[in-house]
Amino acid sequence: MIRVLLIAPYQELVVPFTQLFAEHTATTVHAEYADEDFELSSVVVSRISELKSLKFNAEIIVSRGYVAAEVRRLNFYVPIVEIPIASIDLLQCLHRAGKQFGCDRAVVIGSPVMVMDVDRIAELVPIQVLAYVAETSEEIREAVGRAAAEGIPAVVGGAVACESAQSSGLHGLLVESGRESIWHSITEAKRLAYLVRRERERMEHFSGLVAGVAHEVNTPLGVSVSAASFARGALEAVKAGYASGSMDESSFISKLDASTEAMGIIESNLEKAVEFIRTFKQISADQAVADLREIDLGEYIRGIVLSLRPKLKRTPHAVEIECPDDLRIETNPGAIYQILTNFIVNSLMHAFVGEVPGHMLISARRIPGAVEIVYRDDGKGIEPDVLGRIFDPFFTTARNRGGSGLGLYISRNIALKLGGEITCASGTGKGVQFTVTLPITQAGEENDCSGGR
Template sequence: MPGSTLTPAALDRLRELLDRRRAAIVDAGTDWITAQSLDLQGRRPRAETRMLVDREFDAYRALLIDGDPTIRDAFVEFTTTLRATAEFRISTLLRGFLCFRRGVEAILESEALDAEARLEIIRALDEAYFDTAFVMADVYAAKLLEVLQRTQEQLMQREKLAALGGLVAGVAHEINTPMGVAVTAASLLRDRLRGLAADFEGGQLRKRALGDFLRDADEAAALTLGNLERASELVASFKQVAVDQSHASRRRLRLGPYIRETLASLTPLYKRTPHRLALALDDAIEAELDPGAISQILTNLIQNALSHAFDDAQAGTITITLARVGDQRAALTVADDGRGLSPEERRRIFEPFFTTRRGSGGSGLGMHIVHNLVSEALGGVIRVDSAPGEGTAVRIEIPLAPAPASASASASTSGPAA
């Protein structure tokens, strides 16, 4: 404990010195810090600086003379709270805590003390200073960490909002195209209808013109209908993007059998293809989660493998694996031995509206929805391992029981499949 190294004689001398020359020590310390702290100079009035040095004096006096660190600790708390905004450097704080030692040093010069007593006092001051520096570094680092965590949460929130904004703009853009075509086709139909009505009223309607009209009208109606259907599909998949986070549908179940059931319901998707599914499921794994999320994820991943991974000539295999990861987590992997993803595709696969099938039914929302389901509904993480010609493996790791607080989530893409 600082102060305890002082001999009784030196302790008496130091106490006497501190009490008799308090004002002079505080003044000298204030002079020193004013000259030192370039970042504060001119900004803080001298009286205010002196008040801080005065509080510091009390803190050190209690520490050195009474062996009591409580005033010092309270002062450390006070100064670090003021500054835990990452705007101040810790060196500034440390320099602040040095001014008591500097103040005493300056006054010692004018005191008639023998060299040994002087040395003893200086040593005690050094020890007290180092002890304070360690305490302060710990407290300050803990506070900075708190500030960082808060900032990170805010940034993540902001990022989510920005992503949502982008999504809304994307949806508007995507829906605009089919709606535009539908409107054009419908107004074409109306114009042709008006022409037909005019011909009819003027008694000029020919059989041939009626035949042309019927053909054009059928085309226009088909175009309108097809594009409206496309728009409503987009709206439907967009609705899935906003994953339902209410835990009403959460229940405890054995994952293996549930996955088998889901895959059985998908049979029509691949029955008439040369492709096959291979299963390696640990049937003992139980989890408490929303099973709807699991089946939606599986549906999207199987659909993707079937429509993107294989060319027509190929007979592909989709392997679905479920395994335990430690005590608390499970890994669900859907892997195909198809064409694999280019680095660009792998990087962008979770982006809303990223698709290589625009114009032939792809909305590019599938993997975005999967990502949201994994991170939001299941509190897990998702990773895609793939390289051109080496197939694609989507690995999902989820907790077997819901996290007590808000679940953390992240996504990453990484190296080629093994």
């Protein structure tokens, strides 16, 4: 589901746009016809402010020509897609100028993109065609005035140019965007929505990961500080007792034992912090670099689960790992991280009801020419009518809980790019099973080590 705001410069654009979008994309389109004398600086601001109050929150704004330029100038921090004006659309208008109105001359007024092919198109029509570049409403009206002064009877362009031409007693021919142009903008809107959601998802995940790392590191560091303070107190007591001659052998040994125990606590907790930071650094590096490298798969999966521990600790659910010892493969580790993270996050968001403890299992094994990773949970499962759509982009049943509808779509694309595949088996009340198959290199085959679970 994509939330699109269409700000149309003419009313006839609304119906074909919304129909085409509905035919090819699960979406919510809110269309606005930008009339009111095209004073968009105030009109668009008030309308978008109203939409925000209605919680529409457009992900993409689609518009055309001067209206698109004006919306872009107002800068709503929302990606803007401009509906192009195809050469065929412009050619049809110029033919109408000659046939319908009997004009021997016409001028095309608009942005550089609109007028860039006018010389070539002019060779295909039996009238003289000029082109004036104008982008703002003021420039467009000045260009229309110039055409009127030069005795040019017809103006071809966008809605503002046509309105100005008609006000000046000229023929105004609106270049309407055809289905091809509208479809081009829909394709671009889908592409941008995908990029925006993926980046937002990455940032949200990274923010949560950083917060989790801070919490996980803070705990052993806090314990270490407390233990260090205790050890210092014990050693200061030994020092004071020695100076005063009041400490007996039993007290001396007791304080030393307590200090030694505190040092052991400090050492073990600092090792936990170092291990967590090492895992986090490696996983973060794998997200940034798509290079292949050899990994111990079981160890890497344990690192992934460790990095998600802050999220898992807030739930009663558990993750179990079954993987042969020393199963080494050469692959893109960041891809495995993203796939398994999406599975676990999906289970936490969709699978489990209430506070009943859930169980997730990640198992791995070598098969001929590949490694197979199987992910299972014992949650509520996926309904049959939903199962066929889980890999579709933007499809989610948890939009109100922050679901983007991209996690499984991205996971499958990652597997396909690596030459692998992801399949899913599920049913209502039967949990879910994802099977990931990834090819392994010859080096990975040579390093095959069988081991127990």
